[in-house]
Amino acid sequence: MRHFSEVCALMRRKNKKQYALLAGCCFFSVLLITAYVCMMRAPTVLNVLPEGGDSRKQVMMIFTLAAIGCAVFTTYASGLFFRQKSRETGVFLALGASRAQIRGELYRELGAISLGSCAAGAVLGGPLAWMLWQLFRLCVVDTEEMRLVFDPSAYVLSLAFSVFVIAMMFLLGSRSVRRTNIIDIVQESHKSEPIRDVPRWYGFIGIGLLALGAFLGYMSSAFFVQVLHWYPPEGLTAVFYLPALIGLYMMLLHTVVNGWNGKRKLYKDLIATSQMRFQGRQTVRNMLVMTLLIAGAYFGSFYTPTMGTGAMIGYDARPVDYVYHFRADQDIPLEDEVRALAEEYGVTITDFAAAPMVRLAVDGDDRIEEEGPMGVTWRKEYQEVMQSELFLSASGYEALTGERVDLASGEIRGVLDAEGSKLLFDPSKSLVTNYLTKERLPVTALGPLRYDSLFGRNVMNDEDFARLGAGLPEEWRETQVCFNVENCGATYDFAKALFNEIVDRSTEDVARYDSWDPVVRDRDIAKEGFYFLDPEYLEEAGFSKIDYAQRDSSAFRLGWQYMPEFRVLDKADFVKTAAVFLILFVFIAVVCFAAVFVIAYTRCLTIALTNRKVYDDLRHLGASNAYLRRSVRGQVKRVFLVPALAGTGLIYAFYVMVMYFNGSPPGITYSEAAGLLMALLVIAAVSALMYGVYRLTLAQVCRALDIRRQGGA
Amino acid sequence: MLTVENLHKSYQVGKTSYEVLKGVSLHVGKGEFVAVMGPSGSGKTTLLNCISCYIPADSGRLRLGKTELARLGEDALAEVRNKQLGFVFQDFLLLDGLTVRQNILLPAIIGGVVSDMTEARADQLCEVFGIGGIRDKYPAEISGGEKQRTAVARALINHPLLILADEPTGNLDSKSTRAVIRSFEQAKSALEATIFMVTHDSYAASFCDRVVILRDGVVWRELEKGTTDREKFQDLLLDAVREMGRE
Incomplete structure (x- = not known):
């Protein structure tokens, strides 16, 4: 071994886990973002999410959150990597290596890692989205509408994110080498992040601001429109959410620095609390991002169960099995024909x-x-x-x-x-x-x-x-027309046949969007020269065209003015109708939760690295493995538990508020209550998963600090 | 060899500035083994870090041979660290991924001057310091004393003008301490090395030719060993430390 590059190669081999973690994080973040973008920008999805509609705004909002989350965890992973590498860099510099020499090797490594992992993530992101989509089609629903088509322009966003990842890695790498003080670099792994004293009232004021911000943010739009009769510019209502963000930060700061136990458990939690306090700034920022991501992930997760429960309860609550209406000039089956068709399918109309x-x-x-x-x-x-x-x-x-x-x-x-x-x-x-x-x-x-x-x-x-x-x-x-049948649940084929008959016999003249109104049309045409719900303007207005050929699509079933309400058909086809929404929101939740887990994991490993010396000192002072483990658990638990509790509580309370104010008059309906119950079940399932990741991370951190479950250190 | 003149260094902690070195001046001649002692906070490690150019001094002169260290640019400083200085740290700072022999060769590899002769010198240093049997082992597999002897050998691989050692025995037991001090003596006698060591340990310092005692950022006293035997010199050092405590 005679060349510096050979030394670096040996060090890479020795530290391959760190390189793998960094490459894995880059790959994972680009993969998720690419898959998300591919799905989000796919014409299949865009057709279902109307331009300017709430669903598309929500998807964009959560995408932004997911992108921030992925950017944050990639940045943390890079920070962790350079922190772990700092000792090696410091030794090289101390022994006389020039910065140019180290930078050259580092850039070569970063180039290979970042370009390789970003390229792999970008290339595999599309297939991942496609595979998930196909899996969904295979296992849950397969309709014509579900055929996924990718828009190549989606890769522009993926490329932009990859460029960010690569630039960020080179920037952090360059900064780590540029440090002038070798002593700092050599001792970087023992550096702590000081934090100023935080008054205890931060906690309660934080919670107050949080509640106030959530309320103001949600209600401000209605207040401007309903009370002031003014449409506020886009983004203004978001400003009203700011107190919530500030409150959340204050609350997390109080939790990390002071804790909520007062002085009761001061000595029991002494090490965990004091260690967290000295890594406060980073930890609180981490927790803030995690809290927002958890809230976003749950927002995505709640969509499917609440929508599903609400719909199912709605179908069950219908007093009649079969309901349809049609314009008198249409040749739509009436009693004789319906009874004949029912007989054909062995259905008894009661x-x-x-x-x-x-x-x-x-x-x-x-x-x-x-x-x-x-x-x-x-x-x-x-x-x-x-x-x-x-x-x-x-x-x-x-x-x-x-x-x-x-x-x-x-x-x-x-x-x-x-x-x-x-x-x-x-x-x-x-x-x-x-x-x-x-x-x-x-x-x-x-x-x-x-x-x-x-x-x-x-x-x-x-x-x-x-x-x-x-x-x-x-x-x-x-x-x-309204009628009931015997054994409604077994009449799907009849319902489908009748539905097809109604659609087949409807003329193009009634292929109209649900709220199409001839009176409003006349007034709009007189005033504006056109009516936005006329078929020729429908897509321009952000709605899907009503197309009889796409009768199984959500656009048709949710939008057609004369869509029959057949309980058995609606119940059985609910997943089909809402499939695109379901998979999109499930995917959003997966991306956000994945980001949360990676951030928590990397943060906990950073804590392990930062505290290694403290734990060595505690061991010298006679601390047992059980004591050390309890102290580590105190910190790891806080990294997981605080954002989980805050994020979950926050979004659930917000959801309840949205449900409450969504109705007219305000209140929680039976189906909404059932939806909220389902959301609780989702929370239970995700919390169990989160607990698994927490246990895994705790084990990793203990291993990194050589803390064994039993026996001496 | 090394001349330090009127060296000043302050640290800023928040809004408060602490002056750690308040005009330190000293000289180390070629082939000398000099120790710097002093209580915690007296400025020993800061002095060493300034001499190593790890941290910049506020004012004063630092001359190594004919080179004014303060005037050097970054690349030239790196070359000085690589070619003219050897370092021994309290925490050894060996790279875990390299064997003992590879660690010893590291400064030469960084300097881009590894030849058969360099490799032979690494092997020779291993033999001199009694670590020939572990040359292919990794740092995790050897004792603290062996790690520090490896660090001493590494410090000598490029024939430096001066070895700078920061509490080299601070993390070692008495047996390892003796072995490391012996390796410094061997480096001095067999390899004509000049050594500048910061230490708390009067036992380690008693092997030196001269001991500079710092107090509150200034040189309080210098003690020459001369022909005094080691144990007596250690007593003199302890007396001096006691006297300093009484003042």
């Missing part, structure tokens, strides 16, 4: 009811938006003809539901769902108009009816119904 409906214009407050110096504001303007709604006669309603409704002329009742949500339908109105004949009827809205399957309809007495509906052509008339 009751069948159909009732006519008319589409009438109703009054209401229009939201007039105006561009001003402060941005866009809005004001209410009463419109006698605001939009159209479907009306049933009292006898029609009774035929469908079996419930008798007595209404005098000029009285109407809206139909809400069983939980009485008014979020998507306001049953109060005072004027009903035949849009074509201009026949008007001032009305009094009585207390709403409750019937899930007829949500959004209105009921008026038979005479008013006949008078107001007179003169309306078939395009303004519809038929509502």
